[in-house]
Amino acid sequence: MLPACISPELQYAISCEVRNGLFCEGQKTLSPWLFYDEEGSALFERITELPEYYPTRTERALFERHGAAIIATAAGKQRLSVLELGAGTATKTGILLEDVVRRQGSVRYIPVDVSASALDEARISLERRLPGVHVHPMVRNYVLDPLDRPMVDGRLLALYIGSSVGNFSPEEARAILRNLASILRPGDALLLGTDMIKDEETLLAAYNDAAGVTAEFNRNVLRRLNREMGADFDLAAFRHIATWNPHESRIEMHLQALRRQAIHFPSLGTIECEAGETLHTENSYKFTTQSLRDLFADTGFRAEKQWRDDRNWFSVTLARLLPD
Incomplete structure (x- = not known):
């Protein structure tokens, strides 16, 4: 897949986020601002209307x-x-x-x-x-x-x-x-x-809705990287996880790899994800x-x-x- 036509400034900013967050030792991360392309923004508007949110x-x-x-x-x-x-x-x-x-x-x-x-x-x-x-x-x-x-x-x-x-x-x-x-x-x-x-039950429900809209919102960041960076994430190979971290007073959202896989970025190289490894995509501090x-x-x-x-x-x- 060829990268989408986006501005050089945005392309550079996304590339830096990917390089710093995914091509690293330890926990792989993605910045939450990457959620908000056109589709991500629309999905978030749907989230705000959910009964759990x-x-x-x-x-x-x-x-x-x-x-x-x-x-x-x-x-x-x-x-x-x-x-x-x-x-x-x-x-x-x-x-x-x-x-x-x-x-x-x-x-x-x-x-x-x-x-x-x-x-x-x-x-x-x-x-x-x-x-x-x-x-x-x-x-x-x-x-x-x-x-x-x-x-x-x-x-x-x-x-x-x-x-x-x-x-x-x-x-x-x-x-x-x-x-x-x-x-x-x-x-x-x-x-x-x-x-x-x-209470933890209310917090967790708000970030793991029954309709799966938040899960789709979370996975959309991979879709964006496929489109704008030419990556080859298989969205079906990642599942959405939301957990409460009481020590940091925050909800954490992750994407967990369901199998071992390699993801290629044409301009950056290849990363590997082990089965069960997560990409940490968002915190929501309370x-x-x-x-x-x-x-x-x-x-x-x-x-x-x-x-x-x-x-x-x-x-x-x-x-x-x-x-x-």
């Missing part, structure tokens, strides 16, 4: 209940613009944007994502449904690339919702928030959505009150106000930069 509907309910208060707290007496990391199709974000439009008539919205197709869908949907929302998409890998401050009037509210911060190691999460802090100014705010620790407090302190933010659901399953926190 509580994070999306719980966070959505918080926005529906407290959206006006969130926006009023973020804006104060100034005009507000909104930037979002990992926006995807911005389905939940529309709730908050509607509150901004209701408050000030219109809003400049800058969604940042690696998936151009998801951003196109977000722009078309939001501008059709909310005429006061002016969407300025930014196709960018916010994990690897530096951020630029958009041209805005008044305050900027940065959204990092959906507990996306939990997909990264504590060190990576802190680097992302520090990178974000570097483009914020006094008075700007961060709205961070985080999934909290809860937070406590203390670990969330530490995350803000270590990245230069101070929590100003927090909203949680009645079961304390999910937290939405508005934070601002600490003074120099």
